[in-house]
Amino acid sequence: MPPNVKVLLKLVWKSKVKSPIQGGLLLECGECIKKGFTMRFPRLGWLSVFRFIVSLAIITASPSSFAMDKVTVAAAATLRFALADIAKQYQDQTGQQIDLVFGSSGNFYNQISQGAPFDLFMSADEDYVLRLQKAGKVNNAGVVYARGQLAFLVPKGGAVKADSQFDDLRKALKDGRLKHFAIANPAVAPYGERAQEALEHAGLWQTIQPKLVTGENVAQAAQFALSGSTQGGLVALSLVMLPDVQARSNYAVVPEQWHKPLLQRMVLLKPENTAASRFYTYLQGDAARKVLQRYGYGVGQ
Numbered sequence: 486m487p488p489n490v491k492v493l494l495k496l497v498w499k500s501k502v503k504s505p506i507q508g509g510l511l512l513e514c515g516e517c518i519k520k521g522f523t524m525r526f527p528r529l530g531w532l533s534v535f536r537f538i539v540s541l542a543i544i545t546a547s548p549s550s551f552a553m554d555k556v557t558v559a560a561a562a563t564l565r566f567a568l569a570d571i572a573k574q575y576q577d578q579t580g581q582q583i584d585l586v587f588g589s590s591g592n593f594y595n596q597i598s599q600g601a602p603f604d605l606f607m608s609a610d611e612d613y614v615l616r617l618q619k620a621g622k623v624n625n626a627g628v629v630y631a632r633g634q635l636a637f638l639v640p641k642g643g644a645v646k647a648d649s650q651f652d653d654l655r656k657a658l659k660d661g662r663l664k665h666f667a668i669a670n671p672a673v674a675p676y677g678e679r680a681q682e683a684l685e686h687a688g689l690w691q692t693i694q695p696k697l698v699t700g701e702n703v704a705q706a707a708q709f710a711l712s713g714s715t716q717g718g719l720v721a722l723s724l725v726m727l728p729d730v731q732a733r734s735n736y737a738v739v740p741e742q743w744h745k746p747l748l749q750r751m752v753l754l755k756p757e758n759t760a761a762s763r764f765y766t767y768l769q770g771d772a773a774r775k776v777l778q779r780y781g782y783g784v785g786q
Contacts, residue, residue: 554760557584559593561609562702563633563676563721567780571773581760589702591673598622603754604761610675611750627752630768632783635679635739636725638710639717649737651687658692667698667709667718676703680719682744722781
């Protein structure tokens with residue numbers, strides 16, 4: 486209810502009600518008394534007076550009184566493009582603004598644990614959400630909203646060729662073509678952790694470590710992979726799906742069996758925020774899932 490409606494209703498109940506005068510009711514509110522006049526409602530009962538005051542409140546309510554709750558989403562960097570499309574789609578339909586903050590899931594986990602004022606957390610790894618639940622920071626375990634994939638990304642025309650088995654990467658390590666290789670920081674970024682697991686599976690982790698350039702999150706790792714300062718990197722497939730990225734790169738999808746599943750889980754941090762609750766529900770619907778699929782995500786478990 487708008488603030489001025491509450492004020493007017495409060496005035497109704499705190500008004501001094503005198504005996505009927507000529508068949509009506511006489512109300513005196515604080516503001517009326519200050520101005521030296523009273524409000525007369527001839528031949529009206531209490532119900533009619535109540536309706537009149539509510540109608541007056543609605544008519545005089547300012548637009549800001551009906552402002553929607555703010556919604557701030559802490560989202561894994563892998564969602565940078567897909568979630569931006571979803572949020573725009575949602576805003577066009579509802580008028581609700583969604584503020585998106587992107588970063589590494591591990592950093593968001595630390596911030597939320599310390600009380601950061603986010604409304605919704607969309608992690609690239611379900612473990613961070615489950616840890617928040619275990620610590621009593623959230624009411625439930627949330628839901629898995631997507632299944633991510635890892636991609637081997639190289640600049641088009643670069644020294645190293647992208648292939649799903651890392652065959653040329655292995656050769657480049659031996660013949661000196663590989664100088665630098667980008668991944669996200671495994672300590673705070675789920676895609677960095679999965680990149681390490683994939684390199685370990687291929688038997689390349691020990692050899693490639695001195696050449697690693699780590700990004701704070703997977704989006705930064707993707708920038709490094711295409712900047713020319715590295716010969717490639719392991720990044721989220723979702724960041725490779727943009728046409729302008731594909732126009733200047735080559736990539737191969739890393740086998741999912743080479744690393745732990747990238748189950749991406751989200752959780753509502755402030756259930757009392759109805760606007761955030763509505764967006765949380767929207768993210769689980771078909772419209773949002775179609776966008777996620779377009780960016781290379783699997784949906785559901």
